[in-house]
Amino acid sequence: MHNAHFDGSFGAWREIARSLLQRGIAPHQINWCDNPGSAGLFEQSNDSLESAPAAPAPRVPRQLLALLQSAACFRMEDRWSLLYRILWRVSLGDRSAMLAGDMDGSQLHKRLKAVRREAHHLHAFVRFHPRPDGTGGPQYVAWHEPAHDILASASGHFAERLGRSTWLIATPQDGVYWDGQQLHYQRPCPAEWQQLAQNPEDEGEALWLAYYGSTFNPARLNRSALETSLPVRFWKNLPEGPLIPQLMSQARAGAQRDGQAEGVARQPGKQIRQRAARGAAVSGNGDPDLPR
Structure with a gap:
């Protein structure tokens, strides 16, 4: 042998x-x-x-x-x-x-x-966090856990789109750093790269979470479709990941019936329910018979 x-x-x-x-x-x-x-x-x-x-x-x-x-x-x-x-x-x-x-x-x-x-998952589910000015090193950092060794071949996608901004992607196995002109690949990933990516100081994350929660549409929730397009294994590394189970639970508890997020449903105003039947009755003037 x-x-x-x-x-x-x-x-x-x-x-x-x-x-x-x-x-x-x-x-x-x-x-x-x-x-x-x-x-x-x-x-x-x-x-x-x-x-x-x-x-x-x-x-x-x-x-x-x-x-x-x-x-x-x-x-x-x-x-x-x-x-x-x-x-x-x-x-x-x-x-x-x-x-x-x-x-x-x-x-x-x-x-x-x-x-x-x-490789598509890398492009779709990497979340870059901006770092405070004056700290040195990359301007944006991200942590990702791919199932296969695609970082070296697929990370050029970000170099083409982020221009001269410097960024770093670290994984448990390897890492890549773009200095604005050249891509640097390291395997195994240096410990300092992993530490930067796993502990970002993103002051705008709270604003992003508020935006994500307010735009979530419970009326269109389809759990199987969601988990197919956004696999559960990526949730833990997404800023909005912890919100998803909570929003899904609220949808099943009544938000899906109202077609609104809970925060929006509490606002004053008249609620207009949609007909469950596919074909609505049509009045004599040709207009749909709207709910009264």
């Missing part, structure tokens, strides 16, 4: 995978280790590959390498072994390994879809 050690990056995996392919080492003969200290005492390491005879470098489609790089962001124990198995098959001429109808190809495309969705 060959123990393939690398630092967990796609670039390092690609170099080792190329060397393994040149030496004709099949997927079932490799144990991928992105933790260099986990090698067994009697297993072969990367050094043993250098003495093995090497064949010419295999030729594979450039499109395949792009797919493998994206799929490498999917967190799974077998992510590197699946990628090598697909690369091995394609290098032998079996391009069906790239297709969604293939057993390996199906797993590849499912992971690509999950990675794309997680």
